[in-house]
Amino acid sequence: MDFNFTDDQEALRDAVRKWVDRSYTFERRNAIVKAGGFDRAVxxxxxxxxxxxxxxxEEHGGMGMGPVEAMVVMEELGRGIVMEPLKHTLVASGTIGAYAPEDVKAQWLxxxxxxxxxxxxxxxxxxxxYNLHKCETQASQAGDAWTVTGSKSIVPAGDHADAFIxxxxxxxxxxxxxxxxxxxxVATRGYGTQDGSRAAEVTLNKAPAQLLTLDGITALEHAVDVGIAATCAEGVGALDKTMGLTADYMNTRKQFGVALSTFQALRHRMADMKMQLELARSMSYYASLKLNATPSERRRALSRAKYQLGVSMRFIGQNSVQLHGGIGVTxxxxxxxxxxxxxQLEMAFGDTLHHLGEVSERMQDTAGVFA
Structure with missing residues (x-):
């Protein structure tokens, strides 16, 4: 299988990386965090x-691209830990484009x-x-009009978004x-999250609603899988940058008159982190390539990928802090x-233990060492 990216995909990666390096500096990000965690200008x-x-x-003014291009973009945004919720835009636009009636597409896309x-x-x-089948929010119909009553939690940029699915x-x-x-x-209560971004509690009390699809579980599972693939790619970008920061620190920080990178035990630790990074990267590719598979195959693949990303994010994040020492948490x-x-990414769209359970439940008769 050819894992090389096309010239157009590399050009897209280069454009996003240049924007992150030039326009989304660490200082600008800190200012956004202090201002509340979301900047509409960004x-x-x-x-x-x-x-x-x-x-x-393209007929609705978009670029008409696919999962691989989205993966490339989210990797670069992950390298800059960009807080503005582009992956949720991918989720929303993909869901509306795939399941909504034409008038809803024409209105929103x-x-x-x-x-x-x-x-x-x-x-x-x-x-x-994380169980998508559990939903207490209720919808009522009167003629052609719908209203929705219920509460939703941890809605990304929920007090700034224009609409919710x-x-x-x-x-x-x-x-x-x-x-x-x-x-x-509709009422929202916004707050900052652990990584500095913004979320909200959303309360709906007979709020007017526009029907997107009556086949909700199929569409919701697909939407969450798009979110998982984007989260995996974003995680790979953040992991890659974390590895770079750790390597730079070890090459410059000295102990007993020599750089930390000269100590064999620490080099072995970095090698283990690099292995986890490449496992995460390969599973992120796997997730994006499986987004257009049949629902059962897609769901299995995305849970496998999210489990591995969770393991890698925890391992690399914790080891990076340990290798830095006290400065790693300032x-x-x-x-x-x-x-x-x-x-925070480890918990998005289902944490590691949840997806381990999903992988276990979806194992087939052929699963196992002796299959």
Missing amino acids: YGELAELGLAGLYVA PKIASGEALVVLAHQERAAR VPAVANGKLALFVVERQAQG DEYAGSHYFKALT
């Missing part, structure tokens, strides 16, 4: 690069592609524990709806922010 810059329209068809509208998935509930139970079956943040009956040093970002 999101607008990402949209100007065309990134908000990666999954939007052009605005998403241009950056005019930020639409995010609001699916987590307090009692669900909301799973709710309609006539005993899960469905997906689009709910505008400014609609009557707020002034970039490495501590990568550690916090990796810790």
Whole structure:
């Protein structure tokens, strides 16, 4: 199999990397964190690069690209631990593009592609524990109009988003709806998260809603898998940068008059971290390449990938802090922010233990050493 990227994909990577290096400096990121964890101007810059329209068809003003291009972009944003929720834009645009009726596509996709509208998935509930089938939010229909009542937790940039994709139970079956943040009956409570980004609790009280699809569980599982693939790629970028910061520190920090990188035991530790990075990278490729597979195959693949990314993020993050010593957890040093970002990514769209359980449940008769 050819794992080389095309010239267009490399050009896309180069454009995003240059933007991160030039425009999303550590100082600018710190200022955004202090201001609340979300900057609409930064999101607008990402949209100007065309990134908000990666999954939007050209007929709706997007770039019409696929999972590999999204992976390339998210890796580079991960290297800069960019907080603005582009991966949730990919989730929303991919879900609307694949499952929504034509009038909903025409209404939302052009605005998403241009950056005019930020639409995010609001699916987590307090009692669900990552189980997509558990949903207490209810939808009611009166004629052609729908309303939604319930609560959603940890909605990315929830108090800044223009609309939410909301799973709710309609006539005993899960469905997906689009709910505008400014609609009557919608209330948000924003807060900062561990990595400095922003999330919100969203409360819906008979909020007017637009039906996206009645086949909610199929669409929601696909949406979450898109999010997992993007999270894996973002994690690889953050891991790569963490490794670079750690190597630079070991080459410059001296102990007993020599650089830390000369100590064999520490070099072995770095070799183990590098192995975990490459395992994560290969599984991120696997996740993105499986996004268009059949649902059962796709779900198995994405859980496998997220489990390995969780293991790698925990291993590399913790070892990086240990190799740095005290400076590794100080707020002034970039490495501590990568550690916090990796810790949060490990829990996004299902933590490591959850996906280990998913992998176990989806094992087939042919699984095992002697298969």
